[in-house]
Amino acid sequence: MKPKPSARKNDLVSRIGEFGLIERILSKFAIRDKRSVLVGPGDDAAVIACGEGLRLVLTTDMLVEGTHFRLEWSCPEAVGFKAVTANMSDVAAMGGAPVGIVVSLGIPASIPTRAVDMLYRGISGALSKLGGEMLGGDTVRSERITVSVAAIGTLAGERPLLRRGARAGDEVCVTGSLGRAEMGLLLLERFAGRKDKSRGSAMRAWAARRITDLKGRIPSSVRGDGYACLRKHLIPEPRMRDAVLLARQGKNAPSAMMDVSDGLSSDLRQIAVASAVGMRVYEDRIPIHPSAAGVAGYLGVSAARAALSSGEEYELLFTVAPSRLRDLMRAMSRADAAPLTVIGEVTGSVAGLRPGTVSLVSAGGRRSELTHRGFRHF
């Protein structure tokens, strides 16, 4: 039965979901100046040509209290740091190097100034580590703490590394290893303690908290691995340097790239859909961080599943032609980059499967379709 027009008009965002919403928004905008706007909305970041071969990268990401972080499970410094990371990772994922950020901060009037100081310390710390300048911002009153950052960068290589460049036959690779971010969050969910009674006391406690203070909440028998996961969840560092190295490999550069922000399974699908290809990924090749495995064992959950669903990992996920792989890996290893792992391959559109389908092959050889298991906003 088709819904009546009036019923459709009353549809809520929760019914069309995050990706449906994004599609709907994108359909409303067409780039007018196609000579300048090399990459518009829909990828990790936009790319704009600005005279004399300079290509700018521009992106934005917003963290909202209650959605991206909870006062009880975080601290201001970590929130500031992560707001920068989320943006810089998008700059990196296009093959860009950072230039700077602007920050819009929404805060309640009853927030302790110490919280604001520490939040900006986190922002400043992230800029020192990842590169880029603090260029400006806006501070407004808001019931819930909201940190919206926009970052600009410049393209490091000859061309932007898009999601839509994957070709049948390409190898699928990921930097580093996965799983810690989700395990860190899970530890907080299990052990972070109860909610503060009043918002005032929750905000005071949040303002006074430091990253190390949260360590004490992890059971002692898993504290080493647990703290590694907690740090990854709270103050993740994107692969700024590796992204620039990858972008500068000329003909050996990735055919497609994005950052692991929603979770590997969701992000693999993004590349597959954007490139109109299929993918086959081997479960036992997905690199799991030892600390993630340690915490997963302690909590009795599957580390392999965590590696697939863990968002905010900020590793780089890319595809590369098989004939280029060896040279690329050698160059990256020589430059002392993070280890690269081939986790699968790009397939053509398989008969009977929609383009964008990602198959997961288990250790026993069993195939299943990888469903979207990453973080969803709506």
Next chain:
Amino acid sequence: MKPKPSARKNDLVSRIGEFGLIERILSKFAIRDKRSVLVGPGDDAAVIACGEGLRLVLTTDMLVEGTHFRLEWSCPEAVGFKAVTANMSDVAAMGGAPVGIVVSLGIPASIPTRAVDMLYRGISGALSKLGGEMLGGDTVRSERITVSVAAIGTLAGERPLLRRGARAGDEVCVTGSLGRAEMGLLLLERFAGRKDKSRGSAMRAWAARRITDLKGRIPSSVRGDGYACLRKHLIPEPRMRDAVLLARQGKNAPSAMMDVSDGLSSDLRQIAVASAVGMRVYEDRIPIHPSAAGVAGYLGVSAARAALSSGEEYELLFTVAPSRLRDLMRAMSRADAAPLTVIGEVTGSVAGLRPGTVSLVSAGGRRSELTHRGFRHF
């Protein structure tokens, strides 16, 4: 009595105020690459040198439900439009021309999709009118509707038009006329009707509302002027073209410039403080929009006061050397720009007065210090 350190630590943002907070934030960041970052935080927008004489302008502004707009008094299209205006006005105030925007949107899952459609229609409409492309964004779940925009542009003239360039003897000028934005808001406050009972029904009503629907709430005897004020409050248009014209006047270009966003009296002070000068402004020279005067008369409030305190006017406030004024005015008038009004002059630091002091001279010749009467966030 000096506060104890522990007491200071527990200070709330509401105690130091918006400008205190901004000062505190700025003190934590130093620009590292001074060759590239021509203007850092603290002005309307940042300016970055990007090779070959290209200078980029970057800014951000966030609108939050409950702070900048209320569901009962607005509609999604207006919120989208104004979020773009606030940013583009900052680009213009530096003497920049728009390139594009990125948008971070925070919305509850229970929002009707129609509201999101209309909000983006407002954004799209603003870009069509003001220039610039939709380059990307982020959509996240948030209890309160939050629209954070970052805009980039390029500098149109030889140098950025800063707040700190005013010199003793300069004339103080403003484009267009003032007062409508505050009168529009006041009309809504008086006549917009009661709050919806549930958030769900408030959101549905907001989603269905159009700019013209709010017209019916204005008493019929003042509806013409009232709707002019309402439109200025809901969908204000910054002086994009005039800003570029002003910036391109070479040696006749303004010595300092900013946009009227917090209210004339607050913004005059911003220029005076940044330039370490005093100012004298003549009350009867401040241009009041006839519709603002009409509504003020109807409501029984002072139109002159409204012209001083009305924020979100997005007119251009600037200073210019007296020897350059005539040529500048002639050039602007020839280019069919908005009328310019000289409202006062820049004075040196007057003995006994702090730098940054703005004196208001009444029609009767009485002097008073203009206090900060614009919109304050904390």
